[in-house]
């Protein structure tokens with residue numbers, strides 16, 4: 009650009025180029041809605057689906073491509089799509105794979121907003137959503153209908169913690185040509201090898217461990233099969249599922265420490281779970297690494313870790329007012345949804361309202377064990393039990 013620009017044009021047009029010969033560990037943060045093409049031929053040859061070129065911010069930048077590639081690698085997958093939340097990623101699967109007249113099966117302990125989505129699809133979109141016992145295993149074969157297109161699984165249910173037999177469900181599904189989507193958020197994609205066990209699509213809420221900062225909402229869909237990836241890509245494009253560059257960067261920033269953090273959460277959670285098992289107020293500790301948890305044997309067979317999330321059931325003789333007092337009395341455990349960050353969290357659930365099978369159980373309280381010292385966390389729970 010040689011001719012002198014007017015001040016207004018000069019404000020808009022910059023000759024800024026990323027410095028050549030500059031190298032550093034972090035990925036660069038590329039903000040872009042418009043992506044520039046060298047010429048018309050380059051514009052016409054770029055295919056957003058192939059990711060062989062940058063075409064538009066919504067279809068990816070070097071920052072999001074880097075994050076996608078790294079997430080696919082962690083799960084041993086080939087393709088990855090990012091969504092603005094874990095729930096958006098779940099919805100993208102349903103809208104990509106289901107149409108009016110189809111049937112979808114969800115575990116009865118499914119992440120509750122996924123159940124809500126199922127209800128909406130049933131009420132307004134001509135899809136039937138049916139719910140199966142998460143411990144059904146190979147018995148799922150009896151629930152599969154000719155119009156069943158998709159089975160959701162979760163590893164394990166993030167409130168009541170039952171561990172499903174993923175290989176048995178996948179085997180039954182694949183025998184009938186049904187796809188299986190795994191919500192692998194609980195294991196951060198580290199402790200459960202979803203594709204090896206048969207899942208077709210792995211969904212993760214990056215909001216949790218991957219970000220690790222309690223500051224980002226993001227989701228991912230990872231696949232191995234190219235044709236399936238393309239079906240998901242079409243929904244991704246049609247629904248306009250973009251993620252912001254700064255958020256993608258925050259998730260990238262969390263990845264180097266993901267395994268170390270996950271293992272630290274895991275070790276602390278097991279210490280707390282073991283301690284809680286000795287308390288008379290607690291009737292059951294629902295932690296997949298402990299025998300009380302339904303599906304414990306499956307966890308032992310299929311998982312290599314557990315992370316920081318588990319639940320307890322209070323003795324059924326203890327009324328809700330007292331367990332509420334327990335939760336309110338906690339000081340280090342803050343009351344809040346989500347998990348995977350450095351801070352410990354707690355949440356009481358009215359589980360009897362959520363599932364028939366839980367009618368006569370005590371109050372369920374879920375703990376997300378953060379990265380604080382376990383001595384302090386146990387002392388906090390002890391004083392809150394005394395206060396209740």
Ligand SMILES: *Cc1c(COP(=O)(O)O)cnc(C)c1O
Nearest residue numbers: 093094095119166193213215226
């Ligand atoms: C948090 C969570 C989601 C949804 O993630 P968001 O980013 O909060 O929408 C989905 N599944 C499970 C198991 C989760 O814990």
